[in-house]
Amino acid sequence: MAKVNFFEDFHKSIFSDLVYFRCIPGGQLSESQSYGVYRTGYYARATEALGEIYETTWRYLGDEDFFALVEKYVKANPSMSPNLAEWNYAFMDFSKDLFHDDELLSDLLTIDETYHNKFHSSGEYLKTIVDPLDEAMAPLLGLVVCDGQILKVSYKALSVWCELFSKDISKFDLEENYSSLLLFRAPSSSDPHTMNFQSLTLGSEKLLRMQKHFFGDWRKVLENWEAVNDFGPELNENDLSSAVSELLRKKVFQIL
């Protein structure tokens, strides 16, 4: 049996400024700094893993708030799984509790987690989603949208899984379709709406560029949304959809 106290002391040293097990530090680091390298890596990996799943939530909160959220979460909910991607086991509920006044955040967390679960589920399960961009998605996810918001639907396989479940994978269109979904509440109505304003197939570089410039700051999107609102209350729903769609297309084309 290997010495348990070493493993326990090393583990404690990672999460403390104290050194519980003396070591020879690497480079010009102190002992405490050496253990700190592992501590930094711990939070970085958690952020990366959770950020991959809760991509929209991250974008909505911004870096500073998302990092703080992750740190609080992992302190309260250490990973118990060998699979890093399963560290989200309590993230949605934890975040909803923490931001209990933020209805939109609650919706975004639900969307992110639902997509993640669908992404890793078998085709039989995913068959229930006909089109993720369809308005039917909103009730399916129990969405209550409080404001205008654009989501990048980067869950690349969804179009593939729509056709599932064939046994022959070669029949699937494995192209990654990147689409964007606008969630909004029409000025004259209290009902939320979703609209697919663009469906694009992009190389990853182009997508990243677009993501950075276009989807990077959701507040800019809201500014545009306000501009649409300026059309006035007499604007009917179809006109509104066209106007928003046009506005967004122009913006996308500028970037592309």
Add this chain to the structure above:
Amino acid sequence: MSTRSNFYGGVGLRPSHYQEFLNQASKPSLKWLEVISENYFRTQGRPIKVLEKLRENYEVSCHGVSLSIASPEKIDPSYAKDMKEFYKRVEPFVVSDHMCWTGFSAHNVHDLLPFPYTQENLKNVVEKIQWYQEFLGRELAFENLSAYVQFRESDFTEEEFFQEILKRSGAKMLLDVNNIYVNSQNFDFDPLLYLQKISLENVVQIHLAGYSDMGNFLFDTHSRAVQPGVWELFKKFAAQKSLNCPVMIEWDDDIPKLSVVVDELHKAQEIWEGAKQGQGKLTLEQKIGESIDG
């Protein structure tokens, strides 16, 4: 797989490159891909379907990150079962993990943690490797770590410890050249002496990756191109006649376009083939002491 007398190159498969691999036009002509095993254990969705599709064109090696072979804790039977099912499904030519532990008291820190190279830990590691190899019905390979701490309690150097592990368990080694370089700089030793202690015929795979210079230490980030010092060391390793195994490029953070990773692999191939052509001109002993700082 047939002979590997020539360069046998691969890259790590990452989700951001799925589309490039699936697209016939952009699909690179590589021999093999390395996948992170745990990413595929419990998914029934796209990741495993993509891997099965790619498996039609590429050989695959499976690289684990959570075996925690040096942990004193009991083996997790559900993890072992996941491993077995996954390897049966994809039939990898190499199954590897790291010579490390990854957590304590069921808390997985998702890092590759070092430990003292003691007799006691040697015994524990050998027993666990033997259990896994018997359970899986195949040999495992273990990768040398990059580490930021070492321990005075060690009875062996890392290379001596590895050699004992290989001898006693029948396991193989995954030699990470970048990790040896990073450790040699952080802990001030000659990396060529490391190689001298290892039975190179037991090395079944080589990793190359990029580190980051943090100013007061080198950090194994896998976030950039392979650094000149690592290329230079790779060249000296490749010149060893008995070292003849698959080589791959790892890139895990700030992942670039697939073509950039493949370009790195082409560079590795040039160095490998050049070194193999020059074999015999210098012995390992003659090279020891040469500066590797490049």
